[in-house]
Amino acid sequence: MSESILITRNVPIRYTVDVCVTGAGPGGIAAAVVAARQGAKVLLLDAHTMPGGMSTAGRVPVLMPCSDGVNFLPDGFGREVIERFTAVSNAYGFDNSGIFLNAEQLKRIYEDLLTGAGVELLYYSRLAAVNVENGTIRQTVYASQSGLFAVAAKVFIDGTGDGTVAAWAGAPFEMTPLDEIMPATLCSLWAGFDWQAYRAGGAFSHNDDKMPELLAAAFKDGSLSTEDHHHTGIFRNSNLAAGGNITHAFGVDGTDERSLTRGLVEGRRLLREYENFYRKNIPGFSDAEIVDSGSLLGVRESRRITGDYTLNNEDFKSRRDFADEIGRYNFPADIHPPRPTRAQVEEHKKLFRSTACGHGESYGIPYRIMLPCNVSNLLTCGRCVSTDRYVHASLRVIPGCWITGQAAGMAAAMAADSERTPREINVQQLRANLRKIGAFFH
Numbered sequence: 001m002s003e004s005i006l007i008t009r010n011v012p013i014r015y016t017v018d019v020c021v022t023g024a025g026p027g028g029i030a031a032a033v034v035a036a037r038q039g040a041k042v043l044l045l046d047a048h049t050m051p052g053g054m055s056t057a058g059r060v061p062v063l064m065p066c067s068d069g070v071n072f073l074p075d076g077f078g079r080e081v082i083e084r085f086t087a088v089s090n091a092y093g094f095d096n097s098g099i100f101l102n103a104e105q106l107k108r109i110y111e112d113l114l115t116g117a118g119v120e121l122l123y124y125s126r127l128a129a130v131n132v133e134n135g136t137i138r139q140t141v142y143a144s145q146s147g148l149f150a151v152a153a154k155v156f157i158d159g160t161g162d163g164t165v166a167a168w169a170g171a172p173f174e175m176t177p178l179d180e181i182m183p184a185t186l187c188s189l190w191a192g193f194d195w196q197a198y199r200a201g202g203a204f205s206h207n208d209d210k211m212p213e214l215l216a217a218a219f220k221d222g223s224l225s226t227e228d229h230h231h232t233g234i235f236r237n238s239n240l241a242a243g244g245n246i247t248h249a250f251g252v253d254g255t256d257e258r259s260l261t262r263g264l265v266e267g268r269r270l271l272r273e274y275e276n277f278y279r280k281n282i283p284g285f286s287d288a289e290i291v292d293s294g295s296l297l298g299v300r301e302s303r304r305i306t307g308d309y310t311l312n313n314e315d316f317k318s319r320r321d322f323a324d325e326i327g328r329y330n331f332p333a334d335i336h337p338p339r340p341t342r343a344q345v346e347e348h349k350k351l352f353r354s355t356a357c358g359h360g361e362s363y364g365i366p367y368r369i370m371l372p373c374n375v376s377n378l379l380t381c382g383r384c385v386s387t388d389r390y391v392h393a394s395l396r397v398i399p400g401c402w403i404t405g406q407a408a409g410m411a412a413a414m415a416a417d418s419e420r421t422p423r424e425i426n427v428q429q430l431r432a433n434l435r436k437i438g439a440f441f442h
């Protein structure tokens with residue numbers, strides 16, 4: 001065992017609120033806004049410097065589809081974000097199925113929504129400890145610019161993506177072994193390209209026939225040093241800029257800063273190679289350059305916090321309805337291959353195609369997947385809710401995180417208001433309240 005030290009110190013309880021949300025990604029933001037609009041006193045804290053998590057700091061370039069062809073699935077909070085986004089928009093939609101994200105616009109919209117709802121917002125505040133007594137969280141502690149401080153709340157919400165609050169509070173979790181875990185991607189911002197020339201030249205992602213050939217040549221001549229056949233692509237996200245969701249860092253542990261640091265360094269090394277590759281090979285990119293990369297590494301998979309129910313592949317395949325359903329979603333299982341081989345890319349494509357939902361189809365999302373075992377006053381939302389690997393690979397995308405975030409916020413406000421735990425609230429009342437704000441479910 002490594003050496004350790006014992007530190008005992010007084011930590012001021014600087015805030016006492018109804019609902020404390022840690023993590024301002026799409027899930028945490030939806031939760032905070034919805035809870036505050038119900039009249040709860042809400043504090044939202046984030047280790048980083050902006051709202052949006054992966055969708056802004058991580059520079060994820062595209063919003064995945066929101067519709068099943070009939071219904072708008074992340075209705076309520078998700079509709080509001082998209083309406084605001086398209087109103088200011090140089091947001092370029094494609095095939096009616098997704099929207100290219102401009103991170104700066106998204107940050108402004110999220111901050112407007114948060115401040116408009118009366119959420120107290122704190123950046124530069126990283127979770128440092130969770131104080132639990134008999135399965136109830138008393139306070140969460142943050143390391144901030146001004147030192148350590150604690151937050152007492154009736155209900156806590158884990159929006160960290162990695163389930164850090166829940167895991168540190170003693171909730172069980174699952175995590176795929178690192179040799180099988182989805183790779184991370186350092187997303188990138190590109191400028192100086194000619195979009196018309198690019199479009200005229202064809203499309204260039206792993207789904208198109210031109211890219212495999214170009215990649216194979218670059219692997220052979222060594223200009224791309226990692227033989228990674230899974231090339232997701234570059235997407236236009238304004239008149240002037242494009243977002244890259246390219247390169248993979250394999251075996252990254254999103255719960256360990258040493259592994260994350262290696263992933264970031266590897267991501268930037270690979271992006272340099274791909275900048276040259278695009279300039280040399282891709283129409284419209286001869287003068288392009290990468291002007292920024294994500295300030296957070298794009299971690300697709302880490303902890304899945306075990307809740308009162310684990311939503312699984314069978315539920316997905318049967319498009320199951322639930323009595324405690326709080327939303328529905330339909331994105332296919334997008335499990336990025338854990339190794340960069342051609343065979344794994346083919347397997348990925350097969351799984352993606354085979355899990356695509358038909359017109360008007362979706363699977364139900366039960367409330368219980370947000371109630372972590374062993375902890376009474378905590379809800380999870382976003383990427384870390386209780387699912388198996390397949391459902392995780394669907395529900396982890398931004399619209400899915402809005403859906404669980406919205407429900408977590410409503411449930412937390414109801415629990416705080418009635419002095420109950422989230423497990424004790426009336427779930428049919430929760431569903432009725434969610435319907436009032438526009439949520440879609442059966």
Ligand SMILES: Cc1cc2nc3c(=O)[nH]c(=O)nc-3n(C[C@H](O)[C@H](O)[C@H](O)COP(=O)(O)OP(=O)(O)OC[C@H]3O[C@@H](n4cnc5c(N)ncnc54)[C@H](O)[C@@H]3O)c2cc1C
Binds near residue numbers: 159299
């Ligand atoms: C490379 C990549 C590409 C993707 N592509 C798409 C796509 O094209 N379309 C799509 O819809 N989705 C995409 N996704 C999925 C989606 O972006 C994420 O899964 C989603 O943002 C997760 O939302 P979240 O709310 O759970 O948390 P996150 O977005 O991960 O945000 C978590 C927030 O919590 C904060 N935080 C974390 N730990 C702590 C702590 N200890 N203390 C305080 N704060 C903390 C972080 O700073 C962050 O702001 C992609 C994801 C990745 C990684």
